[in-house]
Amino acid sequence: MSRFPNNFYWGGATAANQYEGGWNEGGRGLSASDVTTGATKDSPRMKTYIRKDGTAGAYSQFGGRLPEGAELAVVDGYYYPNHKGSDFYHRYKEDIALFAEMGFKMFRMSIAWPRIYPKGIEEEPNQQGLQFYHDVFQELHKYNIEPLVTISHYDDPLYIEQKLGGWNNPEVIELYEKYCHTIFEEYKNDVKYWLTFNEINSATMIANFVPNLPKDTEASAYQALHHKFVASAKVVQYAHEHYPQFQMGCMIAGLFNYPLTCDPKDVIATQQRMQDYFYYAGDVMVRGYYPSFAKKTWKRLGIEESFFDKDKEVLFAGKVDFFTYSYYSTSCHTTHKDAKKDGGGNLSLGYFNEYIQYSDWGWGMDPDGLRYSLNEIYDRYQVPIMVVENGLGAIDHLNEDGTIHDDYRIAYLKAHVEAMAEAIEDGVNLIAYTPWGCIDLVSASTGEMRKRYGMIYVDLDDEGNGSCDRYRKDSFYWYQKVIASNGENLDF
Numbered sequence: 025m026s027r028f029p030n031n032f033y034w035g036g037a038t039a040a041n042q043y044e045g046g047w048n049e050g051g052r053g054l055s056a057s058d059v060t061t062g063a064t065k066d067s068p069r070m071k072t073y074i075r076k077d078g079t080a081g082a083y084s085q086f087g088g089r090l091p092e093g094a095e096l097a098v099v100d101g102y103y104y105p106n107h108k109g110s111d112f113y114h115r116y117k118e119d120i121a122l123f124a125e126m127g128f129k130m131f132r133m134s135i136a137w138p139r140i141y142p143k144g145i146e147e148e149p150n151q152q153g154l155q156f157y158h159d160v161f162q163e164l165h166k167y168n169i170e171p172l173v174t175i176s177h178y179d180d181p182l183y184i185e186q187k188l189g190g191w192n193n194p195e196v197i198e199l200y201e202k203y204c205h206t207i208f209e210e211y212k213n214d215v216k217y218w219l220t221f222n223e224i225n226s227a228t229m230i231a232n233f234v235p236n237l238p239k240d241t242e243a244s245a246y247q248a249l250h251h252k253f254v255a256s257a258k259v260v261q262y263a264h265e266h267y268p269q270f271q272m273g274c275m276i277a278g279l280f281n282y283p284l285t286c287d288p289k290d291v292i293a294t295q296q297r298m299q300d301y302f303y304y305a306g307d308v309m310v311r312g313y314y315p316s317f318a319k320k321t322w323k324r325l326g327i328e329e330s331f332f333d334k335d336k337e338v339l340f341a342g343k344v345d346f347f348t349y350s351y352y353s354t355s356c357h358t359t360h361k362d363a364k365k366d367g368g369g370n371l372s373l374g375y376f377n378e379y380i381q382y383s384d385w386g387w388g389m390d391p392d393g394l395r396y397s398l399n400e401i402y403d404r405y406q407v408p409i410m411v412v413e414n415g416l417g418a419i420d421h422l423n424e425d426g427t428i429h430d431d432y433r434i435a436y437l438k439a440h441v442e443a444m445a446e447a448i449e450d451g452v453n454l455i456a457y458t459p460w461g462c463i464d465l466v467s468a469s470t471g472e473m474r475k476r477y478g479m480i481y482v483d484l485d486d487e488g489n490g491s492c493d494r495y496r497k498d499s500f501y502w503y504q505k506v507i508a509s510n511g512e513n514l515d516f
């Protein structure tokens with residue numbers, strides 16, 4: 025008998041900005057990822073712009089600034105990997121057939137807001153954009169694959185970010201509501217599971233990414249985050265009222281931390297870090313109110329409590345139905361200044377853990393941490409959980425005969441599937457597993473193609489060269505067996 029429930033959703037996850045492509049087709053508008061260049065793990069991605077005098081330039085997305093009067097723009101001479109992604113826009117039928125061949129029960133994808141409302145402000149939605157996702161959902165249903173749709177995954181319309189001041193402007197809440205009302209009505213018969221924002225808590229980690237971040241920049245990130253919480257709560261409430269068949273979820277970046285030592289100071293520092301980075305957002309979205317420790321953060325940042333309190337009722341009325349998170353790695357935290365830092369990467373910003381292995385991109389690989397985090401989350405929230413991202417970013421080699429032997433990826437995934445089975449035995453109500461980048465796609469942190477997560481290989485390199493053809497990796501056949509046995513046959 026399987027340790028996974030019978031109706032467990034096995035699947036895979038993607039996001040439009042990294043996978044879909046077709047950036048200037050079908051009436052789609054621009055998003056910030058369209059003006060973001062490729063990079064490597066050691067050099068930051070850049071955003072490109074045109075100055076008032078017509079000259080072009082670029083600044084680092086970690087701490088750089090747009091010069092006065094300049095406008096973000098696509099500039100000749102730069103390469104933008106997200107423009108093409110993995111070309112799902114033209115190849116969705118082929119890809120969905122491959123997902124079906126693996127036995128997927130669920131497919132996580134996102135809708136690109138600028139494909140529906142190119143600038144975010146239009147009165148009427150873009151019909152071609154609406155039609156594209158109808159076609160995709162139809163194709164998924166042909167194979168009985170349940171879509172799990174992220175409404176906003178790193179691709180708000182550029183116009184909103186650039187001309188309206190982004191999420192710091194409370195008017196954006198209404199634009200987001202309009203977008204949601206449109207897609208809810210349009211896809212009410214196609215989509216049951218929705219996630220309002222991808223990794224909404226990443227704003228709370230901003231001080232970690234940007235060295236010497238000014239306090240007012242951090243404060244404004246928390247204010248923008250509050251507007252996202254309000255927007256999410258409003259559309260969750262709206263969905264519950266109008267579409268009782270919908271299940272609405274949150275999506276939190278799962279950076280779990282351990283105390284580096286048993287020094288009680290490390291334990292407390294780690295607890296505070298988990299509160300700030302993880303539970304701050306989870307509590308608002310699942311419990312419907314800010315946790316008690318939030319006040320300390322607001323005070324430190326000099327934001328009046330009334331800024332948050334005024335929306336108390338809205339937040340409480342828009343509690344989500346289920347909890348989802350991304351889980352790749354864990355990190356350690358300490359107050360001991362001489363401790364060794366861990367590998368880096370876009371989420372791994374803590375201290376080195378000698379008990380776990382690290383990937384080529386410096387992400388700690390820790391399947392036990394998945395079991396631990398599932399238990400922690402379920403104890404706290406008591407709602408169904410989905411692990412909607414997990415996986416190993418690694419370099420793969422395409423052999424002449426079209427095979428890809430990715431036993432390292434199988435080992436990673438196998439250990440994490442085992443950890444989930446253990447968590448279910450611990451009593452956790454886990455209902456879905458959609459590993460990240462089930463098909464190779466552009467890395468969010470580095471813009472690389474060579475950092476591959478997929479069970480399906482996409483023949484494209486970091487400069488966009490290649491046939492873009494798809495190949496089944498060894499992990500494809502392994503995952504097929506896992507799904508067919510409902511998580512019992514993990515051999516390879």
Ligand code: BGP
Pocket residue numbers: 039042222223277350370413417460466467468469470475
């Ligand atoms: C998460 C994002 C994804 C995805 C993943 C892997 O933070 O939600 O969009 O990209 O991380 O990260 P990366 O692509 O940087 O390896």
